[in-house]
Amino acid sequence: NAGVTQTPKFQVLKTGQSMTLQCAQDMNHNSMYWYRQDPGMGLRLIYYSASEGTTDKGEVPNGYNVSRLNKREFSLRLESAAPSQTSVYFCASKAGGPYEQYFGPGTRLTVT
Amino acid sequence: GQQLNQSPQSMFIQEGEDVSMNCTSSSIFNTWLWYKQDPGEGPVLLIALYKAGELTSNGRLTAQFGITRKDSFLNISASIPSDVGIYFCAGQLTGSGTYKYIFGTGTRLKVLA
Numbered sequence: 001n002a003g004v005t006q007t008p009k010f011q012v013l014k015t016g017q018s019m020t021l022q023c024a025q026d027m028n029h030n031s032m033y034w035y036r037q038d039p040g041m042g043l044r045l046i047y048y049s050a051s052e053g054t055t056d057k058g059e060v061p062n063g064y065n066v067s068r069l070n071k072r073e074f075s076l077r078l079e080s081a082a083p084s085q086t087s088v089y090f091c092a093s094k095a096g097g098p099y100e101q102y103f104g105p106g107t108r109l110t111v112t
Numbered sequence: 113g114q115q116l117n118q119s120p121q122s123m124f125i126q127e128g129e130d131v132s133m134n135c136t137s138s139s140i141f142n143t144w145l146w147y148k149q150d151p152g153e154g155p156v157l158l159i160a161l162y163k164a165g166e167l168t169s170n171g172r173l174t175a176q177f178g179i180t181r182k183d184s185f186l187n188i189s190a191s192i193p194s195d196v197g198i199y200f201c202a203g204q205l206t207g208s209g210t211y212k213y214i215f216g217t218g219t220r221l222k223v224l225a
Contacts, residue, residue: 043215103155
């Protein structure tokens with residue numbers, strides 16, 4: 001099993017450009033999450049999907065949109081990138097219930 | 113946004129020493145997770161705790177779910193150079209039906225050989 005995979009691993013964007021970060025999990029998990037990690041800070045939740053067909057805002061959703069394409073895939077879209085969105089983005093998944101989250105390797109995004 | 117208070121923020125220790133770190137909050141949690149993150153990688157789950165007072169080990173790592181349900185502790189015994197990294201705690205609030213987790217700001221560990 002690959003676990004949680006993310007693409008791309010690195011990306012550089014110019015201000016105003018758009019892009020989609022892809023995430024897939026092969027653990028048959030119900031819930032999927034998108035976090036951002038900035039220096040000196042913990043992981044902050046952007047959006048999550050408790051189950052296929054549902055999405056909800058997290059702590060820092062502004063400037064982002066998500067799509068739960070199917071049970072395996074959860075994408076994060078930046079419609080008009082801003083320098084404040086320079087960060088490392090992590091996708092995570094979890095089985096139903098109060099269980100552990102498993103993380104992908106991250107996407108390092110720089111917006112100039 | 114709400115975050116856990118994790119301490120210490122960083123620590124330098126000699127190889128072979130024991131390490132202790134903790135997370136505290138004013139809120140009650142029903143699950144605690146501990147992760148380790150290596151440079152350029154995603155967080156890797158070390159230990160999961162589900163009951164107040166629970167003490168769980170994973171090799172040289174031991175974690176405890178505080179009896180008040182507002183804190184958790186992680187100990188690493190006989191540290192080795194590969195223990196270097198950032199350790200994060202994560203707590204799931206009670207009543208959080210969607211099972212969202214709140215993360216601490218991390219403890220950066222450096223081991224001196």
